[in-house]
Amino acid sequence: AQSVTQLDSQVPVFEEAPVELRCNYSSSVSVYLFWYVQYPNQGLQLLLKYLSGSTLVKGINGFEAEFNKSQTSFHLRKPSVHISDTAEYFCAVTRASTGANNLFFGTGTRLTVIP
């Protein structure tokens, strides 16, 4: 089975500062990795995904993530955050072989951007 650990439940950061949200996964098979964002009273929105190829993945809203197989990590980064980035961020994993998209999510990291 696959699982995801998000090490930080809450991350406060000042506006225009960089941020890193950490994600580690566990799986005995190849996986696909995702980051989703959830704004208050809205559905989950895909930020970026890693399927194969380059380990540095760029997503929407200036976010990027790096897949590190040896450390089983997929940390999310942004060089300069904005107030509008305040939201809940979820890392998710699925088996690469199935393509079924039944995602296994972490518990989430609440990013709060302080003016």
Added chain:
Amino acid sequence: DTGVSQDPRHKITKRGQNVTFRCDPISEHNRLYWYRQTLGQGPEFLTYFQNEAQLEKSRLLSDRFSAERPKGSFSTLEIQRTEQGDSAMYLCASSLGGVNTEAFFGQGTRLTVV
């Protein structure tokens, strides 16, 4: 098409009652997924359909939970004899078939069992 639609957005029910939620996926999407999200947790996968076939249901939380997608379009999730522990947000997502496809999520149905 405005995306994945879920109805109702909110549901309050008394313990022991049955509830049914509806999900309308994006029209060309043949895969449909149900998740449950409790407070402070990430979404938890429950079941999914490929067209009208339910291909994974082992993660449904108990035999009180059932889902259908009779014509391969909209889906319903039913919870029988609701319990207070069923209070959660129930999310639906849909995607095209294939490996490299994105799952699009609805805004969810928030269930409160009193």
